Amino acid sequence: MDILTYNPENRFQIIKLYALYWLGYILLFSLIQGLPEGDFIVAWRNEWYSVLPKIGFVTIVVELLMPQLLFRKRTAAFFIAYITLILLFAFLQRLIDNYIILRYYLTFWKTVPLLSAPVFLYNVSKLQFVVTIPVAFRLFYHLAEEKNKVQTILSEKLQAELASLRNQFHPHFLFNVLNSLYSKILSKSDDSAEIVLKISDLLRFSIYDVNNKSISLENEIDYLKNYITLQQLRFDDRLQLSFSVFGEIENHSIEPFLVLPFIENSYKYCLDENNQGWITIAISITDDWLAVKIENSLPENFIAPIENISSGIGIANVKRRLELLYPDEHILTIKNETTSFFVSLKLKMKNGSH
Known part of the structure; x- marks a missing residue:
């Protein structure tokens, strides 16, 4: 899920994905337009010229508008900017078609006005087509990243809460055990030394195992036995x-x-x-x-x-x-x-x- 995580390590992967996508797009439309006329090479060359506005449009939408507007809940601003951009790049596409491709490579085709509605709408639809897949993938990865963030936050919250609960528990336990030792010392009991040894064993176990996510059941039961022995010394x-x-x-x-x-x-x-x-x-x-x-x-x-x-x-x-x-x-x-x-x-x- 980290292909579109924007950091230096993954930047090369992002560029590689874009390169593969655009090569696939050029090949697809070269085949669609060139095979019926039997002139694949001309169609291939023309697609290379006309792909530049598409790359610019897709890059701005996916890399700028989506992170800065759509993902920040500024939906209205995103759609206004999107519509403006698609119209602008459709016009740029018309300029390339009329003044480069038709003038130098398809001279037998009749030039139509720049703002001719059918041709202009065709360029708009082509831009819409070419941006759909990158937008879908960017949205998918954004949602996956947000889900991962939520899971990470919940996991960190759980670990913090567990650590807090453990920290609450140990002072409570030590308070009771030390009270037992204090009572024995006051009465000058011969059990005081044994109690100190038991406390030492319990503390050693507590210090090393309290922060583990799990311990062996055998160790847990040994710990309980030591605790019970300690309490029995107290109660006689x-x-x-x-x-x-x-x-x-x-x-x-x-x-x-x-x-x-x-x-x-x-x-x-x-x-x-x-x-x-x-x-x-x-x-x-x-x-x-x-x-x-x-x-x-x-x-x-x-x-x-x-x-x-x-x-x-x-x-x-x-x-x-x-x-x-x-x-x-x-x-x-x-x-x-x-x-x-x-x-x-x-x-x-x-x-x-x-």
Whole structure:
């Protein structure tokens, strides 16, 4: 689609296309006019003389009027200029016919007045014919370029939005993890050193993989395991956890950090007033589909509406990313039961590790 993209690299291609077009035009009309009379050479020579106004007319219309007027929505100005030009170049064509071709090469033909209506209209129609194909191609490429621009803008907008969503997510995650470390340090817990190591592993993974369009499912699950281990150090025996993975996790890839916000959310709301709670996490892989089910306990008489639980920064982030990256390839279900909160996510994975 970049043949008519006007830059130095493609200028030679444009000139070559014009040259081929005009050679084809001259050959076609030489055959049409020369074969019936059996004088192809004369017709060929005459077409070379008469082609100059046509080249000038087509060049001005396609290279000047269309970009400057038609493509800038100045339609009325374009048609006024177009009509003026076609009449002017038809008159120039009449001058060449009468004072060059008829005078020196077709002397046996009778000269007619310059503004003779039938002959003048014939030249107008010939100009209209010769400009139609270049105009159609120029319009086609312009529309293709505009479509490409729109697609590029949408793609750039999508990438910018995804980058923004990722950047929103990481401060939120780090805030929660560092709070856990802070609590352990205050209590002089022996787990502090292990927590620091886990944070280091998570940060290393986050820094290198967060900006990737996709990561291996195996790495994603390892990341989740590290996160869960980190949280279990924080909650000790107060939290009962069931975590399981079923199916083959190799040779699949997904957008990074799609599952973690839901797990993080379950830790946030699972404990009751006695600091007891439970979380069940089940991940299964069937063919190219990933199914994640997460359920956590809720405190008795928990009054926060589902909107408060499911629309925080992390959850709102992942919902938007799912809409952008898996628009027709995911199913997200969120249920707020009386004593538990349930999330089910099913999405189509990509083949390959990345």
